[in-house]
Amino acid sequence: MEIVDKLKILADSAKYDVACTSCGVERTAVQGQLGNASSAGICHAFTEDGRCVSLLKVLLSNACAYDCAYCVNRRSNDITRATFSARELAELTYGFYRRNYIEGLFLSSGILGDPDRTTELMCEAIRLLRDQYGFRGYIHAKAIPGASEELLVRLGVLVDRLSLNIEFPSESSLKVLAPEKAKEAILPPMRFVRDGIKANYQDKRLSVVKKTRFVPAGQSTQMIIGASPESDYQILTLSDHLYRKMDLRRVFFSAYIPVSDDPLLAGVHKAPLLREHRLYQADWLMRFYEFGVDEIINEQHPFLDVLLDPKANWALNNMEHFPMEVNKASYEMLLRIPGVGVKGAKRIISARRERRLDFDDLKRLHITMKRARYFLTCKGRMEEGVLFDPLSIHQELTRSAARRQSGRVLEGQLSFLTEQSAGSELVMWDSWKSILQGLKGGDRISVGSGGARGL
Ligand code: SF4
Structure with a gap:
């Protein structure tokens, strides 16, 4: 051969x-391209x-x-x-x-x-x-x-x-x-x-x-x-x-x-x-x-919501943390805002050393305001015209995904307004559990590359 x-x-x-x-x-090859x-x-x-x-x-x-x-x-x-x-x-x-x-x-x-x-x-x-x-x-x-x-x-x-x-x-x-x-x-x-x-x-x-x-x-x-x-x-x-x-x-x-x-x-x-x-x-x-x-997920609702990214889902289930004031929130909490990524959170921290940020500043810092606007305030105020209402936020965020998915939902999936069972004991299965538990290892979560971005 x-x-x-x-x-x-x-x-x-x-x-x-x-x-x-x-x-x-x-992607099909095209002659001449x-x-x-x-x-x-x-x-x-x-x-x-x-x-x-x-x-x-x-x-x-x-x-x-x-x-x-x-x-x-x-x-x-x-x-x-x-x-x-x-x-x-x-x-x-x-x-x-x-x-x-x-x-x-x-x-x-x-x-x-x-x-x-x-x-x-x-x-x-x-x-x-x-x-x-x-x-x-x-x-x-x-x-x-x-x-x-x-x-x-x-x-x-x-x-x-x-x-x-x-x-x-x-x-x-x-x-x-x-x-x-x-x-x-x-x-x-x-x-x-x-x-x-x-x-x-x-x-x-x-x-x-x-x-x-x-x-x-x-x-x-x-x-x-x-x-x-x-x-x-x-x-x-x-x-x-x-x-x-x-x-x-x-x-x-x-x-x-x-x-x-x-x-x-x-x-x-x-x-x-x-x-x-x-x-x-x-x-x-x-x-x-x-x-x-x-x-992110729990045993009671063991499937991720297909209509909502997991970070937005977490935010909608934990609305007591929002709206978050970008001029005061810690780096760790900024990372929890849908639409604010690792780079965005770092840019916010750095920029607010110079001055108190407003919505125009956030746009200049390339924060994804399409998602973030529902979850943050600048100088104590929500963006004009944005309503802090979990139901309407959910509707806005899921509208485009719903169109793409025609409302397909997996049975038992973790979704907005379902009760989170925080702290529930993690249950592993079969003997992967016993093998993994027998291993020694650090607590570090390794950093890799590629994959999902812009959460
Ligand atoms: S997945 Fe199984 S069958 Fe396929 S190449 Fe690997 S060992 Fe062979």
Whole structure:
């Protein structure tokens, strides 16, 4: 098979792996126009310092010994299979890099025989790329569950970011839909990588590799949303634990897309992208806005409101804090105002050292007044014509979303005017709970990049 045909197959097979902000975007190429590289597997991700980089996103192989119910590459699917040799993958990546098409590589793979063999092949391809081609670009690799710790170290010193997919928000769903991926093959290696990052594990045998840090861009994971029955509450509680106990940089959510006809998923439809979006917004609140999970969602109303972003929902359920006077509120409280982001709150704090702010100042500071106007005062006054009335604020904020969603509501979702059960004990499920609770970890919530903005 020609390398270009392999590229087509293996880039297409990789499109369900979420590693970037353009994942899932489809735009048809138009002759004579520029900008569509998705058919060649090029996507975009954000690095630690916030830069957007183009990545070649491919699988090493789409042949797989496992039979996960939700996966297009599973062994029982009748699809064309392809596998890159280490040299082919290294050459291809280097060729794209030299032409300035990409700045990095995102590499995953089906299980070629067994996890160790697959990981060895991935290491070999990346080692060639680093050592022989002198590639210094960004590499994000998906670690293969079940690979040995020795191979994880070898891979970890070659790449910038590693991720191990947790796949589902509960062990019971994992057992049913990915029976060959035992929980022991996911969380313990995740903990091993976490410890390795702290201890900066090194592979002593690799004398040529110049890179000296183990997984310098940290580790991430991915969860499929909507193929199994877990609620947003369960998903966010697990994400919070993963950030705190495993020091993850990022939890990616992937709305389920039916690509396989396994009877286990018969009748399970494509998960709404809006649900994925709301989860990213909630995740953003936890990572950057110092929200606890139980402030965003609770067991009694375990789904996020599709019509209202989680921050606005929190504000409408906690109106005793509003309207907030921008000239007096602390930085932490400014962050709670819908429409005021991290940058906006910092700009307000800095600008009010000079003088007391009015509404024109807020516009100049690029505060999203469309949302913020309902929740703040300047010099003790609401903006002219704005009514501080929870019901009408709710109507205003949900009007456009309601038009888009035609009023679809999930049963049990957390919504405006439902009673918050603050402080309710967080309930975890299955044995993810016991495994995670057994782990030592700092309380720091890691800061990652990409995702929801402008909350
Ligand atoms: S291990 Fe499962 S999810 Fe991964 S490629 Fe194979 S079948 Fe797909």
